[in-house]
Amino acid sequence: MTSSTNRSAWRTALAVLVAVSCGAGMAGQARVNGELSLRLDNGVLAALISFSIGLIFVAIAMVFSRASQRGLVTVFREIRAGRIPWYYTIGGAAGAFLVLSQGLVAAVLGVALFSIGVVAGQTLSALVIDRRGLGSMAARPITAPRIVGAVLALIAVIFAGSSQLNADFPAGLVVLPFLAGAAIAWQQAFNGQVREVSGSAITATFVNFVAGTVVLTIATLVYGPWAGWPAQLPTDPVVYLGGLLGVIFIAGGAIVVRYLGVLLLGLGMIAGQLLTSLVLDIVVPAKGHELGIPTVIGTALTLVAVSLTAWSGQRGQGTGAQSTER
Numbered sequence: 001m002t003s004s005t006n007r008s009a010w011r012t013a014l015a016v017l018v019a020v021s022c023g024a025g026m027a028g029q030a031r032v033n034g035e036l037s038l039r040l041d042n043g044v045l046a047a048l049i050s051f052s053i054g055l056i057f058v059a060i061a062m063v064f065s066r067a068s069q070r071g072l073v074t075v076f077r078e079i080r081a082g083r084i085p086w087y088y089t090i091g092g093a094a095g096a097f098l099v100l101s102q103g104l105v106a107a108v109l110g111v112a113l114f115s116i117g118v119v120a121g122q123t124l125s126a127l128v129i130d131r132r133g134l135g136s137m138a139a140r141p142i143t144a145p146r147i148v149g150a151v152l153a154l155i156a157v158i159f160a161g162s163s164q165l166n167a168d169f170p171a172g173l174v175v176l177p178f179l180a181g182a183a184i185a186w187q188q189a190f191n192g193q194v195r196e197v198s199g200s201a202i203t204a205t206f207v208n209f210v211a212g213t214v215v216l217t218i219a220t221l222v223y224g225p226w227a228g229w230p231a232q233l234p235t236d237p238v239v240y241l242g243g244l245l246g247v248i249f250i251a252g253g254a255i256v257v258r259y260l261g262v263l264l265l266g267l268g269m270i271a272g273q274l275l276t277s278l279v280l281d282i283v284v285p286a287k288g289h290e291l292g293i294p295t296v297i298g299t300a301l302t303l304v305a306v307s308l309t310a311w312s313g314q315r316g317q318g319t320g321a322q323s324t325e326r
Contacts, residue, residue, distance in 0.1 A: 023272020053243030071198025092211030121181025160298025
């Protein structure tokens, strides 16, 4: 029993490390895609280019992986048979929705308030998903430490962006990032289910990028004629790395969500984003963005939130895991 508990603890710790690394990839992607958006003067087109490049990378991986190809066939066979719902395959649309909401309201709300809305929606939605379970993911009880961890994560993001908060904003617009954050939690859950059914993280990532690219293609065709098209594309290859980073953290999240649940996966990724943003602000600071004490405090709080939630999960596995089996 002790040996099994130790293995579970090590597995959780490794999965949390992967989640934090995925968050680091998201922070890096945000910085790269932000630069691409500035150079194109079109955030929707930049997102489409990023998603399309990611889709190309994962499609190449699919070509060389028979297991992933079989997994894709299995997913659609299970959908046709009615054994899994079709909407498991549209998780990537949530990522596209997040990018579109960034383009629509982030400039008006400010990055800090936009991030607070996203994290609030993500953590609340994750608690709901974990409580009810999804597919092969067993339900996880809503315990006091998990609630405290979710609240700490929200406080951490508020601390980290406190210097950028502005009281003069249209409050109704916060609904959009809140909904985008809620959708991201479902994206992580759906991608995890596609990975379970297919037996391949590559398949889950491919399905995610197909859905996101379709949504962004439609959005670009609608928005492009109104916003105008860039005269030329940037020649710096670094600004096109966002798609590759996306492949890495989407695949990583699809693998570890079954071990962590949606809440702990989300908290780990938030911690990774803040940690990486902290490092980037020190090493390669963005113009007009200075590192402050609130950012450091916010990052520390997210680490406390992750530790508390992971500890709560281990206690639950050790004392009542069987009660959550469905």
